[in-house]
Amino acid sequence: MTSLKTYNTFGVEAQAPEMLTIESEDQLLELLRTRAKRPYLILGGGSNVLFRQSPSGAVLLNRIKGRVVVEETTTEVTIGVGAGENWHELVLWTLEHNWGGLENLSLIPGTVGAAPIQNIGAYGVELKDTFVGLEAIELRSGEEQVFSAEDCAFGYRDSYFKRAGRGKYFITRVYLTLQKQPLVNISYGAIKEVLQAANIDQPTIQDVSKAVVKIRSSKLPDPAFIGNAGSFFKNPELEAEQFTRLQAEYPQIPHFFAPASRVKVPAGWLIEQCGWKGQRRGNAGCYDKQALVLVNLGGATGAEIWALAQEIMETVKMKFGVVLEVEVNVI
Numbered sequence: 001m002t003s004l005k006t007y008n009t010f011g012v013e014a015q016a017p018e019m020l021t022i023e024s025e026d027q028l029l030e031l032l033r034t035r036a037k038r039p040y041l042i043l044g045g046g047s048n049v050l051f052r053q054s055p056s057g058a059v060l061l062n063r064i065k066g067r068v069v070v071e072e073t074t075t076e077v078t079i080g081v082g083a084g085e086n087w088h089e090l091v092l093w094t095l096e097h098n099w100g101g102l103e104n105l106s107l108i109p110g111t112v113g114a115a116p117i118q119n120i121g122a123y124g125v126e127l128k129d130t131f132v133g134l135e136a137i138e139l140r141s142g143e144e145q146v147f148s149a150e151d152c153a154f155g156y157r158d159s160y161f162k163r164a165g166r167g168k169y170f171i172t173r174v175y176l177t178l179q180k181q182p183l184v185n186i187s188y189g190a191i192k193e194v195l196q197a198a199n200i201d202q203p204t205i206q207d208v209s210k211a212v213v214k215i216r217s218s219k220l221p222d223p224a225f226i227g228n229a230g231s232f233f234k235n236p237e238l239e240a241e242q243f244t245r246l247q248a249e250y251p252q253i254p255h256f257f258a259p260a261s262r263v264k265v266p267a268g269w270l271i272e273q274c275g276w277k278g279q280r281r282g283n284a285g286c287y288d289k290q291a292l293v294l295v296n297l298g299g300a301t302g303a304e305i306w307a308l309a310q311e312i313m314e315t316v317k318m319k320f321g322v323v324l325e326v327e328v329n330v331i
């Protein structure tokens with residue numbers, strides 16, 4: 001048995017019957033060829049999982065490295081990245097080369113291979129905006145497969161790998177196309193204000209990245225000190241009719257227009273209105289600076305955090321009639 005406590009950013013205890021570190025595609029293929037078929041759990045940085053219980057099968061720790069340029073034109077560069085590379089280190093590497101596209105996604109914890117799973121997003125940018133394809137190995141057959149952006153069926157914190165493809169593939173390599181004459185995107189959140197405060201009126205992608213790092217560091221708990229997995233819930237997208245009813249009752253409700261005439265409402269606001277911000281249940285808590293983040297206040301179990309999540313979901317449903325969807329992968 002191997003303790004998974006230091007392999008998940010919630011810092012909760014769980015035991016893996018076995019843990020195998022995967023450093024190359026060949027090693028994984030060999031493993032799948034030679035071992036009896038059984039369930040595996042793939043872990044990257046463990047920053048988007050909650051262990052309610054210990055996994056039943058072996059944990060495959062993804063550490064496949066490597067970053068290469070696979071194609072280059074005068075305006076664009078396409079890179080292929082090993083799925084076990086650290087996401088933020090990749091972002092910093094692209095910034096060193098002045099390749100634009102990932103700067104708004106600075107400081108998101110975890111690995112490159114997990115990024116397509118929920119189509120990571122922040123500050124008005126999502127992985128899908130630069131994504132061109134990925135390579136994966138099907139765990140049951142050991143077959144190598146290539147997925148295009150279309151195959152991945154990306155949505156808001158969603159992809160094929162969270163639906164029909166859940167748990168079936170080990171993503172080994174991700175391909176992204178970045179811009180050599182980048183345009184910055186500072187329209188979202190507090191980026192503009194942070195740049196203005198620093199007297200930067202012609203921001204570079206490096207400036208944008210620094211601003212994002214500054215905002216994130218002030219808003220989100222650092223898992224090195226307070227266990228968490230970022231946003232625990234997705235922001236619900238409501239039908240226009242349901243939103244209009246809610247707005248009549250709560251005129252101050254923040255909202256954004258989403259595709260297909262739907263309206264997105266911040267889950268953090270709904271949770272805060274139910275009085276959860278800064279509250280605790282035993283060792284599990286609702287973060288005092290951002291109600292969307294659940295935290296391990298020290299020694300919490302996954303079951304305790306899950307019980308708090310359930311209670312929050314029930315009160316939001318009762319007060320607003322809105323069903324929150326969990327963003328974190330609950331094991």
Ligand SMILES: Cc1cc2nc3c(=O)[nH]c(=O)nc-3n(C[C@H](O)[C@H](O)[C@H](O)COP(=O)(O)OP(=O)(O)OC[C@H]3O[C@@H](n4cnc5c(N)ncnc54)[C@H](O)[C@@H]3O)c2cc1C
Nearest residue numbers: 044045046047048109110111113114120121171229230329
């Ligand atoms: C403080 C904090 C802030 C965050 N902010 C954001 C944010 O702004 N935006 C955002 O989108 N997310 C955010 N997250 C969530 C998280 O960082 C991302 O979801 C990240 O992509 C998870 O990467 P990971 O390597 O840690 O994945 P893990 O937690 O290890 O795995 C997540 C899921 O993906 C599966 N998986 C992992 N690697 C692979 C692979 N190679 N092949 C197949 N399946 C795989 C796992 O089995 C699991 O189901 C945040 C988390 C934290 C702790």
